[in-house]
Amino acid sequence: MSMVCQKCRKQLPLPPQSTLFRCACGNMIPLGNSERSLPIQEHGRFSSKMRRFRDKFRRNSSRENSRSPSPSVSPRLSLIFTKPAPSGKRALLCGVTYKKEKFRLRGTLHDVHSMSDLLVRKFNFTNDSILILAEEEAYKPPTRRNILEAFKWLMEDLKSGVTLHAIVDACHSGTVLDLPWVYKENRWVDNRPPSGANKGTKGGKVFGFSACRDNQLAADTSAFSAEKTMMGAMTYTFIKALWEIPDVTYQGLLDHMHKAIENVNKARCPLLKILQRKIDQEPVLSSSEKFNTNTRFKL
Numbered sequence: 001m002s003m004v005c006q007k008c009r010k011q012l013p014l015p016p017q018s019t020l021f022r023c024a025c026g027n028m029i030p031l032g033n034s035e036r037s038l039p040i041q042e043h044g045r046f047s048s049k050m051r052r053f054r055d056k057f058r059r060n061s062s063r064e065n066s067r068s069p070s071p072s073v074s075p076r077l078s079l080i081f082t083k084p085a086p087s088g089k090r091a092l093l094c095g096v097t098y099k100k101e102k103f104r105l106r107g108t109l110h111d112v113h114s115m116s117d118l119l120v121r122k123f124n125f126t127n128d129s130i131l132i133l134a135e136e137e138a139y140k141p142p143t144r145r146n147i148l149e150a151f152k153w154l155m156e157d158l159k160s161g162v163t164l165h166a167i168v169d170a171c172h173s174g175t176v177l178d179l180p181w182v183y184k185e186n187r188w189v190d191n192r193p194p195s196g197a198n199k200g201t202k203g204g205k206v207f208g209f210s211a212c213r214d215n216q217l218a219a220d221t222s223a224f225s226a227e228k229t230m231m232g233a234m235t236y237t238f239i240k241a242l243w244e245i246p247d248v249t250y251q252g253l254l255d256h257m258h259k260a261i262e263n264v265n266k267a268r269c270p271l272l273k274i275l276q277r278k279i280d281q282e283p284v285l286s287s288s289e290k291f292n293t294n295t296r297f298k299l
Contacts, residue, residue: 085156086129089299091119092154094142095134107220107230109134111169114231118239123299163205165299169232174214174284179206183254183285183293191286206288209238209253212281219279223264233261233279242297250285251293257283 093115095108112134119125131150133142140146168176175182175191180199182191192199211218211234222228224236234257241248241256248256261279268278285293 085153086126087157088129089125090129090154091116091125091131092150093130093132093134094147094150095132096142097135099135105220107222107232107235109136110229111232111235114239115167115235118242119299122242125299158204160203164207166206166208167235167238168208169211169218169234171212171217172214173210173212173218174216175286176210177206177208177286179208179286179288181287181290183287188287188290200288204288207250208284208286209234210284210286211235213284216281218281219277221279223268223279224260233264233281234283237261238283247296249294250291250297253297254283254285254293 093112095112097105097108112132116130116132119130120127131153132139133146133150135141166177170176178191178199180190180192181188183189211232219233220230221233222230224231224233237257237260238253240260241253245252245256261281261283265278
């Protein structure tokens with residue numbers, strides 16, 4: 001008797017007394033449908049683990065082998081663009097909620113909606129120039145695959161000399177972009193690696209606003225809302241500054257965010273300070289090149 005490897009299509013002899021067979025190409029072939037069984041000695045917990053592993057492998061292998069050579073992906077999970085990215089400025093908004101995890105973030109969807117509203121109403125972005133990934137049915141989910149595809153959409157047909165603004169409201173995000181210059185204590189600090197590797201751009205400019213320093217956490221909080229709406233502390237204070245301060249500068253944005261976080265910490269009820277966690281984060285500005293931070297912020 002013989003069998004055929006589904007990966008390399010090579011005809012192989014059918015091995016006796018085994019439920020798994022490894023082809024020379026590396027493919028593991030389950031033989032669970034035959035009447036042979038892999039002898040497993042009964043030694044309590046160890047043997048039960050071996051059985052569970054065997055059964056799980058059979059199920060997974062069965063699913064893999066049942067797929068076509070080019071498996072289709074659920075439209076809900078795949079990021080398929082029906083039209084090319086629009087010319088001119090565009091934006092990618094990504095709200096990761098971790099909705100299936102124990103410590104779910106409850107403010108990220110609000111942040112995405114608030115940022116989208118800001119871009120459309122203040123900076124004249126069109127709706128089709130904004131791509132949103134979020135863990136809600138109305139959007140494609142922010143899977144690794146979708147995020148990478150979204151970056152391709154964002155960069156499609158870009159000309160030299162473009163400007164990128166990255167707003168990253170995440171924990172430990174201070175130097176997440178690994179840009180050469182970081183603004184600390186009102187001066188630029190050299191963040192270039194000792195190796196001398198180029199971490200800059202090929203002619204464009206990159207400005208990064210991060211929620212906190214590398215050793216800090218970014219708050220998902222209701223402290224800024226009378227209605228106790230959850231939101232990212234950095235996203236809320238960033239957007240608020242842009243709405244309220246005419247012709248705000250990069251320095252003005254940083255100062256406003258720092259001051260707003262400081263004020264909300266001072267406003268905590270003295271009797272509840274043990275229960276109300278202090279927002280311990282300092283927004284960070286980084287850049288591909290040094291520049292005058294009193295320059296007006298624009299998108």
